[in-house]
Amino acid sequence: MRDTSAFEQYVGPITYTEDAGDTMLQFTIKDQHLNGDGFLHGGMMMTLASSALSTLVRHVSDGAVSAPLSINCDFVGPGPAGAAVIGRASITRRTRTVVFASVELHADGKLMMSATAVYRLESAERSPA
Amino acid sequence: MSGPAGFKPQNLIDPFEKFVGPFYERDEEGQRVIAFEVGPQHLGPDGVHVHEGQMMTFADATMGCTAYWDNDYTPCVTLSLQTSFLAFPKLGDLVEARARFVRKTRSVLFVEASYSVNGEPVMTATSLWKVLGAR
Numbered sequence: 001m002r003d004t005s006a007f008e009q010y011v012g013p014i015t016y017t018e019d020a021g022d023t024m025l026q027f028t029i030k031d032q033h034l035n036g037d038g039f040l041h042g043g044m045m046m047t048l049a050s051s052a053l054s055t056l057v058r059h060v061s062d063g064a065v066s067a068p069l070s071i072n073c074d075f076v077g078p079g080p081a082g083a084a085v086i087g088r089a090s091i092t093r094r095t096r097t098v099v100f101a102s103v104e105l106h107a108d109g110k111l112m113m114s115a116t117a118v119y120r121l122e123s124a125e126r127s128p129a
Numbered sequence: 130m131s132g133p134a135g136f137k138p139q140n141l142i143d144p145f146e147k148f149v150g151p152f153y154e155r156d157e158e159g160q161r162v163i164a165f166e167v168g169p170q171h172l173g174p175d176g177v178h179v180h181e182g183q184m185m186t187f188a189d190a191t192m193g194c195t196a197y198w199d200n201d202y203t204p205c206v207t208l209s210l211q212t213s214f215l216a217f218p219k220l221g222d223l224v225e226a227r228a229r230f231v232r233k234t235r236s237v238l239f240v241e242a243s244y245s246v247n248g249e250p251v252m253t254a255t256s257l258w259k260v261l262g263a264r
Binding site for chain 1 (some may be wrong): 172179208
């Protein structure tokens with residue numbers, strides 16, 4: 001599955017697959033994704049992390065509307081230009097109204113970012129306009 | 130592009146910020162206010178609200194201005210960044226950022242910021258920055 005939103009299409013391509021209930025992400029770092037030092041910009045790292053998390057949460061939410069309440073990101077290592085990024089997002093806990101999830105991103109095999117998030121779930125009928 | 134009234138375009142350096150920008154800036158009695166307008170390319174999966182990745186990119190960029198410019202242009206990198214999403218801006222909304230130092234040490238900077246649309250809060254963020262070259 002590719003690019004589930006206009007923003008992901010704009011900054012992508014980003015590819016998602018499923019593995020044992022987790023969401024896997026694949027992405028290649030190009031020139032437009034870099035910061036002034038020539039490494040992957042933190043904003044693009046967080047875009048990849050949140051996109052994998054949102055894809056995973058939508059997958060487990062049984063049609064409920066989901067949205068992130070909070071996302072916490074740690075920038076563990078750099079993302080060199082041209083590197084292949086692999087991500088894995090996993091559910092930590094799911095209740096009726098919230099989902100806890102985490103994600104790790106690796107660039108050319110080295111840990112680049114870890115993030116945790118809390119999403120809220122709302123049944124489609126009750127969701128605000 | 131002239132941008133919203135009262136703002137001037139920011140001279141962005143990072144290629145990714147140029148790619149998802151433009152960002153604008155104005156002074157509000159000594160407080161820097163940075164803004165961007167939600168465009169069709171910024172929207173999330175519902176096609177109505179902004180993607181959280183764009184909001185977090187804006188958080189990183191705007192708190193980075195405080196961490197870099199307001200610390201004598203000393204190079205620094207983001208160690209961690211936390212965001213809480215209070216509401217999701219929609220297409221055409223002007224999102225404003227106001228960031229400030231919470232604490233500055235020689236090697237680590239603590240920066241927080243609040244984000245609003247028409248004066249209504251939409252996101253809060255905190256961040257931790259490593260000052261490069263400092264021990």
